[in-house]
Amino acid sequence: MIYEGEGTFEKAIKAYQKINLLIIDEFLLTPLASSQAIELLEIIEFRSVNGSVFFCTQFEPSGWYTRIGNESDTTVSEAFIDSIIHNSYEVMIGESSLYEKTSKLENFELNIYPCR
Template sequence: MIDNETVRKLRQLDLSEFVDTLEMQEMDQDTRHLPFDERLQISIDYLYQEKYNKRVSGLIKRSKFRIQDADVASIHYEKREIDRQTLQELATCNYINHRQNVIFQGFTGSGKKYLACALGKEACKQEIRTRYVRLPDLLIERDEATLKPKGVTNLIKKFSNYGLLIIDEWLLDDLLEEDLKFLFEIIERRYDSGSTIYCTQFRKSDWHQRLGGGVHADAIMDRIVHNAVWYDTGQLNMCEHHSFNQQ
């Protein structure tokens, strides 16, 4: 076993996991007598996995997903009439590599939020900085930022820099002109540099009017719709479905 001073140095280098695996090897009869290079390989594999798990856990925590336990493997497909193949393709996160947007469109309770959070978690697993936010909360953050010097500018920069941004309750409430200008700045900066998932009850044909019907509506739609994957979340009310199955 390595001496205490070496253990101290490894922990100071933030390599406590490396110390842990060495200690486990000493207690395991199957590994303690392996050649040095094999033991080193086992230790490095363990260290890498532990560091990766911590990074992913941190990314998931900072993403602030509304549904923390959302997971692609747990998505319900039976009697739901949703496109399984497209959803599984989205789970690979290739759409993020191609800077595509995703729009989950469906009525309240159809599972938009769950699907978005599940895809967000897959992005975190690929170490992509992700953030979930409700549009009303984003606008509240904007209002609070106006009270600080360069607050709005910094907020726009913050939400522009995520590899994946999830905006829930998109277009649920009427938007003021100042709201449209703020959203346009974020969407413009994210255009062709990051991906955004929008969760909305409204069909594409309703968007222009919901966005005010003016030049900002044209500009916002052009940057969102141009390279987007539209996904209908089906007719099954998932809230009622889960409630029924738990009875």
């Protein structure tokens, strides 16, 4: 969590604005609290103008709603997903683990679909 009162939030936003591609690995490995989702949403909104964000996750986008924010307040998860889904692509790497696939590249399957 980035602490706004210490000025680190603004510094983080500026740092994330300067790079072309932000890669978030293991996205939603643990659920995001509403406050964390709001902070990440602010970063994503800044990035949507000046660069790209790549989310690496084990969860399909349809399962993100239950892992973002508080169950009693779905507004945060809906706002978060709405902000990224319209201009994004979903890259699916088959059914099994990437680690299993890389050892058998001849069977490697990569599907890219627009998220609409």
